[in-house]
Amino acid sequence: MSIVFLALQANDETRPIIESIMADNPHAQLNESPAMVKIDAEGSLTVKRESVEERIGRPFNLQELQINLISLSGNLDETDDEFTLKWNA
Amino acid sequence: MQIDLRTVTIKPLRQTFDHLAKRFGDKPATRYQEGTYDLQATHNFHYRPTWDPDHELFDKSRTQLQMRDWYDLKDPRQFYYGTYTLARARQQEAAEANFDYVETRNLLAQLPDDVRQSVLDVMLPLRHVAWGGNMNNAYVCAYGYGTAITQPCIYQAMDQLGIAQYITRMGLLLAEPEALEAARHAWVHAPMWQELRRYLENSFVMKDWFELYIAQNLVIDGLLYPLIYQAYDDHISQRGGIVINMLCRFMTDWFAETSKWVDAQIKVAAAESPENKELITQWIRTHRDQVLSALRPLASHALNSKADDALQDLNDQFSARVAKLGITL
Amino acid sequence: MDMPAQKKKLGLRERYAYMTRHLGWETTYQPMDKVFPYAEYEGIKIHDWDKWEDPFRLTMDAYWKYQAEKERKLYAIIDAYNQNNGHLNVTDAKYINSIKLFLNGISPLEYMAHRGFAHIGRQFPGEAARVACLMQSLDEIRHAQTQIHSLSNFNKHYNGFHDFTKMIQRVWYMSVPRSFFDDAVSAGPFEFIVSIGFSFEYVLTNLLFVPFVSGAAYNGDMGTMTFGFSAQSDEARHMTLGLEAIKFMLEQDPANVPIVQRWIDKWTWRGYRLLTLVGMMMDYMLPKRVMSWKEAWEIYFEENGGALFKDLARYGIRPPKYLEQIEFDKDHISHQAWATFYQYSALSNFHTWMPTDDEMDWLSSKYPNSFDKYYRPRFEFWRKEAEQGNRFFNKTIPMLCQTCQIPMVFTEPGDPTKTCYRESDYKGSKYHFCSDGCKDIFDHEPEKYIQAWLPAHQIYQGNCFGEGADPTSKDFNPMASVLDYWGVQNGHDNGDFEGSDDQKNFNAWRGMATNNS
DSSP states (O other): OOEEEEEEEOSTTHHHHHHHHHHHOTTOEEEEETTEEEEEEESEEEEEHHHHHHHHSSOOOGGGHHHHEEEEESEEEEOSSEEEEEOOO | OOOOGGGOOOOOSOSSOHHHHHHHOSSOOOHHHHTTTTOSOOSOOOSOOTTOTTSOSSOGGGSSOOOSOGGGSOOTTOOOHHHHHHHHHHHHHHHHHHHHHHHHTTGGGGSOHHHHHHHHHHTTTHHHHHHHHHHHHHHHHHHOSSHHHHHHHHHHHHHHHHHHHHHHHHHHHHSOTHHHHHHHHHHHHOHHHHHHHHHHHHHHTOOOHHHHHIIIIIIIHHHHHIIIIIIIHHHHHTTTOHHHHHHTHHHHHHHHHHHHHHHHHHHHHHHHOHHHHHHHHHHHHHHHHHHHHHHHHHHHHHHGGGHHHHHHHHHHHHHHHHHTTTOOO | OOOOSSOOOOOHHHHHHHHHTTSSOOOSSSOHHHHSTTSSTTOOOOSOGGGOOOSSOOOHHHHHHHHHHHHHHHHHHHHHHHHTTGGGGSSOGGGHHHHHHIIIIIHHHHHHHHHHHHHHHHHOSOHHHHHHHHHHHHHHHHHHHHHHHHHHHHHHHSSSOTTHHHHHHHSGGGHHHHHHHHHHHHSOHHHHIIIIIIIIIIIIHHHIIIIIHHHHHHTTOHHHHHHHHHHHHHHHHHHHHHHHHHHHHHHHOTTHHHHHHHHHHHHHHHHHHHTHHHHHIIIIIOSSOSSOHHHHHIIIIIIHHHHHHHHHGGGTOOOOTTHHHHHHHTTTHHHHHHHHHHHTGGGSSSOBOOOOHHHHHHHHHHOTTTIIIIIHHHHHHHHHHHHTTOOOOOOSOOOBOTTTOOBSOOEETTEEEEEOOEEEEETTEEEEESSHHHHHHHHHOHHHHTTOOOHHHHHHTTOOOOTTOOTTSTTOOHHHHHHHHHTOOTTTTSSBSTTOHHHHHHHHHHHHHHOOO
């Protein structure tokens, strides 16, 4: 399977988001660069609203990801609960 | 090594970019100026557009209007993306609070049935009119000349989309989602909308972008908004529908703000030359007549017996507005 | 009428559908093909615009809310950066030359993207596609403006930034980025979205915004880092639009596949050529390097682009043409480009230099197959010549490729010692190309590319002299007059970094900050 990725700015707001992604996607790999992180994962990668909310202690709208998102790859599917990137081949 | 750079006072080599210094002198420029003036290419184009080989990509001859300097058409609000978005985010927050309030207090439950039905009939199809406003402003943004006037048109286009969405939200609060389809059906088939729809579709094929700017932003909006958000709003408020006013706050504030921008464009363009003034006067006359007659069936449905007086007022107000811009109709 | 006390909340997907879908209608007072006159002439067949999926599903209220938050953060950082003389925090004044390329060569393209997306946002007959394109148009003016605003303070203190609106339209190498975008916007709406939405945004912009901007952060330029990452957060939306557009066209009709394939081939090649400039910025212009061009290319083009093309294979799409050559060239193009700009430094609006020993060693380690063998000897020779007072400037105006407009400096596929020349005859004239890729593009649409405004030709034809120039006068200096026409201030904007105003001022200002004299 091909690699999908999500790149986020490295700051206080994204720390719990990154943590929850890494917890929910055990196959993902975290790569740190100056001022940013890139999370690579084979096949697919999912951000779950509930997991982020558990860590930040307030309601989280997945569209808030926009604020600190740098880049991504893969086909995106977004619902109220999950933000998923995946390759079909 | 951490150095405290704040303590250093250094003399800059220049205060601004050359193209701004040429216009305003070598002094610090505003962010509006930096983000607007001369951003559009003017010469040495590489290829003619395959979709319009008679013109360059950006071409002054796409309108009959002529300006010595197209950057005279500046935006009095001095909107660049940052100030625009912040302004809309504030309005959006206020609108959100109103929607929340109406929803949590269930204020629409107290709306008389006849008013609810009237609002669905009169206001819900306006989402399509706003969609037309979005199309037309996208046109001016794409084919207009000079960032000063094309930039605010993308803002205006997206505002119209936002308005279409606020009307949609209001519809979804007032009724089940099927109401949207019913309103669309009325827009396409009901006699009271056909003149307006015909006018709007004709505007979609208009070629001269400045004429379209006038038709859309001065004439359609300039007659429709006072009709709906003042006359009709008063009418339903007196019949127990004051809550609707809360849901239309965005549109009323928006119309007041954008009118100032539209007026400034017309005023400057008309003052440029007698030819421009003549052209603009003719355009306004033609479109005013068409739009007024297209709005008549809607006004009759919305205001019943008060429609004639309301249209007369509308016409008077409109003439007074353009008179201030130096145009006598 | 019975109304439920509280209406059930609509899900994101449902809500977005109501907010966007069916706002438009089938026009009847005017025919649809007059309302949307450009929807068919490219031969793309669309049967059902409602099949268009917009994965991000942003309504305007959410858009304003999140974008305003980004803007608040961005301008707070720009203000603080400027107030604190943040420009003196960059690793070395050489770095500043890379962002001169950014402001002059990239920001005007952001502006063109804004106008181009307004155009297709007006012209596509489907609502969801129109909305996504117009939102991108709005984002693109943001990018142009935030870049200008971030770099404005650099302009006050350093040369080469001061006349960017003119330089993009006149300076010789600026016709490379300019013609790229003019080419895209002058194409039909479907080709435009493949060129910019897909090839440029999805396949290529990561290379500019991710590793280069991370490099800006590494070199102490918080301003550039902030606008770069902030812009790229919109690009995430743009990339999904590009990918959606491609999938949509491919799913709508099998007859679209070969047309789209040709556009993918063309625009990957065109974008690849354009990004040569970014390769040079990463390998030569960042004093502290984050990763080499080649490494970035492997991650973002080979790995990421590869995954994408594998995903599209089910529609019958194959990877773009000339991949083998592109793979071979990744060891070479950044060095060939830097060598070119070094030779033509007198005619540019930024400074050049030869790499230090330390930098040459870094390049050797990153390019073990090519740097020591082909480029180090040349660079060491030029460096020695300069030390002996024989700085080599190339004074002949170079021949340009008719398609990409880069001077003919690239080498034959597989042979880095031989310059590559290709040519085509068209209507009695001969046209020249740097590569098979560029020749293919020309041969398919010669009527378009013969129109190219080639700076070298224009100079020879006398169309690029300064205002009021008199070429018949005895003491007429053509090159000085051309620099004048370009807006390049001779002796300030151009030439070697060593001894430049930038170098002197930066050192003096830094000195003021670090001692008391």
